[in-house]
Amino acid sequence: GACCSYRLRDALHPLWQSPLTIPGGTRQSPINIQWRDSVYDPFLKPLKISYDPTTCLHIWNNGYSFLVEFDDSTDRSIIVGGPLENQYRLKQFHFHWGAINDWGSEHTVDSKFYPAELHLVHWNAVEYPSFEEAVMEGNGLAVIGVFLKLGARHEGLQTLVDALPAVKHKDTVIEFDVFDPSCLLPSCPDYWTYAGSLTTPPLTESVTWIIKKKPIEVDEDQLEAFRMLLFTSDGEEEKRMVDNFRPLQPLMDRTVRSSFQ
Ligand SMILES: COc1ccc(C[C@H]2SC(=S)NC2=O)c(OC)c1
Numbered sequence: 001g002a003c004c005s006y007r008l009r010d011a012l013h014p015l016w017q018s019p020l021t022i023p024g025g026t027r028q029s030p031i032n033i034q035w036r037d038s039v040y041d042p043f044l045k046p047l048k049i050s051y052d053p054t055t056c057l058h059i060w061n062n063g064y065s066f067l068v069e070f071d072d073s074t075d076r077s078i079i080v081g082g083p084l085e086n087q088y089r090l091k092q093f094h095f096h097w098g099a100i101n102d103w104g105s106e107h108t109v110d111s112k113f114y115p116a117e118l119h120l121v122h123w124n125a126v127e128y129p130s131f132e133e134a135v136m137e138g139n140g141l142a143v144i145g146v147f148l149k150l151g152a153r154h155e156g157l158q159t160l161v162d163a164l165p166a167v168k169h170k171d172t173v174i175e176f177d178v179f180d181p182s183c184l185l186p187s188c189p190d191y192w193t194y195a196g197s198l199t200t201p202p203l204t205e206s207v208t209w210i211i212k213k214k215p216i217e218v219d220e221d222q223l224e225a226f227r228m229l230l231f232t233s234d235g236e237e238e239k240r241m242v243d244n245f246r247p248l249q250p251l252m253d254r255t256v257r258s259s260f261q
């Protein structure tokens with residue numbers, strides 16, 4: 001029937017040649033955040049974000065998403081506080097999105113998908129010598145997740161959208177030397193936090209997730225600009241870069257904490 005072919009299609013989805021779950025995984029991402037099951041933690045601190053816009057380096061299409069990468073050789077762009085024991089350095093940010101507005105985010109809230117989700121990736125440079133090593137450690141990474149919803153045009157995002165045609169194909173890159181990603185964060189400080197993983201291979205269980213409660217608004221043209229990117233290199237048969245999100249993973253023995261009541 002339709003359901004099993006859906007499951008088969010889902011399992012064979014081009015993005016997932018690797019196993020959909022990893023053996024022994026107990027803290028995989030993404031997950032559904034059931035609002036009423038999240039537990040308010042009064043000891044959670046406010047998240048402090050200080051990014052230096054001149055640490056921005058370039059935008060590149062890596063064949064799975066488009067990443068904006070930062071110079072992480074110093075502590076000029078960091079986050080601290082929230083659920084974090086140390087300060088974490090900004091390494092890159094990227095997005096996940098759908099072919100249509102009904103889905104696209106990796107996390108869901110009360111089983112609702114958003115059309116897209118921003119991930120700001122940071123690593124624990126206090127305890128680990130490199131990003132590559134931090135990726136392998138339980139407290140190595142901190143990723144801020146921000147939901148995107150359809151609404152007003154986002155002026156800060158537009159500078160990024162204007163650059164996307166230059167990275168249409170896989171393995172293309174352009175210089176992008178001043179950008180402050182804090183313009184992509186909602187003003188509301190509220191967040192959920194839980195222990196999770198990378199959402200693409202190597203799927204390592206090294207991420208402290210900080211998911212903002214409030215989405216940011218972007219307009220249809222801005223979402224369409226994401227959808228005109230390609231998974232494929234120049235000269236290959238074109239495959240539109242859409243639906244680059246991992247299926248939901250089991251919560252298992254985890255509690256999602258909230259910074260708000
Ligand atoms: C080898 O280390 C990696 C590999 C892939 C990603 C990107 C994945 S993980 C995530 S969160 N969203 C994504 O699309 C990394 O990001 C931290 C780190």
Ligand SMILES: [Zn+2]
Pocket residue numbers: 094095096119199
């Ligand atoms: Zn991501």
